[in-house]
Amino acid sequence: MKALLPRSLMGQMLLAVAVALLFVQSLSAFLVYSAQRDSYETGMLNVAAFRIVMETRGREALRGAERPESAPFGGPRPRGFPLETTTTAPNLSKEVRDGHAEAKLGQILGEQSLKVARIVIVHRRLGDDKRASERFLRHARHHEMPREQMNEILGNHLIVVGVQLEGQDQWLVTRVLSPRAMNLLLYPLIFQTLGIYAVLMAAVTFILRRMTRPLAALTRRVEDFAVARDLDGQIPVSGPEDMQRLILAHNAMENRIVDLLDEKDVMLGAIGHDLKTPLAALRVRIESVEDDIERARMATTIEDIVRTLDDILSLARVGRPSDPLERTELSALVVSVVEEYEDMGEPVELGETCRMALELRPTWLRRALRNLIGNALRYGHTARVSLGKDGGQAVIVIEDDGPGIPDDSIESMMNPFTRGDPSRNSATGGAGLGLALARAIADQHGGSLTLANRYGAEGRVEGLTARLTIPMG
Known part of the structure; x- marks a missing residue:
């Protein structure tokens, strides 16, 4: 999971803002859609209530009132779906009733002083309602409606309303087709939400980039200063x-x-x-x-x-060397140091090496190799040196056959003036600066120095391995 998260400050801030904005925009769009859908549903229920009131009280009682025109489908407008009288409720056995709409319609009819015994409201596709679809298809054929438009309208939302008045056994059933705008409401709202989201994210990205650009420059400057330690390249003042x-x-x-x-x-x-x-x-x-x-x-x-x-x-000067970096064949440098000890009759063996050219300070690196090989000879009486590659790094390995170093003391042994147990006492000479100087030289080149004991089959220490790594880039 952590590998998928952005690693930069700007990336993490953008991700956090993007997730928060997406949640807020989605919630806002949902609330707007719910409110507008509820408004459409209320209008549809008012149409159904109008038809029921007109049927129960008669057209004469509503004479002079403005009758809303229904437009259940496109093309020339038919008179809509007529009110029906049935002996059973309009819902099928597996259909889920809309209790919220039933309560709302009951309130509307109650305001018209109608005494209602039962109300049933269900939602269907127009194509799934037999009576409504047959009426629509007759209308569509009569007006020669294109098949594509017919199929589109058959998928529209239909609300089926059944009302049983008090003291009556029959049901008054009416059907109301959703206005076309209700079915198309979701898509403009989605595009509007995405558009607002894109604009906000663009503005946030611009602000974050203005904030993080000088921070990134400052980070690079700190990294450069840690190596060069001079005043060339100080960044100008900018940003907030x-x-x-x-x-x-x-x-x-x-x-x-x-x-x-x-x-x-x-x-x-x-x-x-x-x-x-x-x-x-x-x-x-x-x-x-x-x-x-x-x-x-x-x-x-x-x-x-x-x-x-x-x-x-x-050791004091290694952090601020005066000599410049030189393009150096590292394998040749390692071989020349090993040959110096061979010429003096020291038991130093050269293992596998591979050719590679790096930007180095050869004088300092020779000093580090001499210190490591000298330690191997002093405490392990032999030294084996090899050079290889590990990813993008050059790796110099020096092994000895000595008693090693206690695992809990390895890190402290690379501190200045630190000496180990009696096997590495003052009788061997030195002031405890060799490993500290070698590690400082490795750090100077952007690399590292690590020490590790080698263990045999019975868990006994068989020697110490020094691993000096230098980036090849």
């Missing part, structure tokens, strides 16, 4: 006043963010310079240490500090 205020606030926020990023870059540059300079001086000074073992330890400590400092600076 509320939307204008939102755009102004967003542009001001972008300016503030860019200023903060500029300040951060200046601060990071100063930190890198101020810390690396004394570290370089320490490298020189430790050369004067005579104890080879102590000198090696000091050199290792300095290298760890420099490496950690580089990771921190890289």
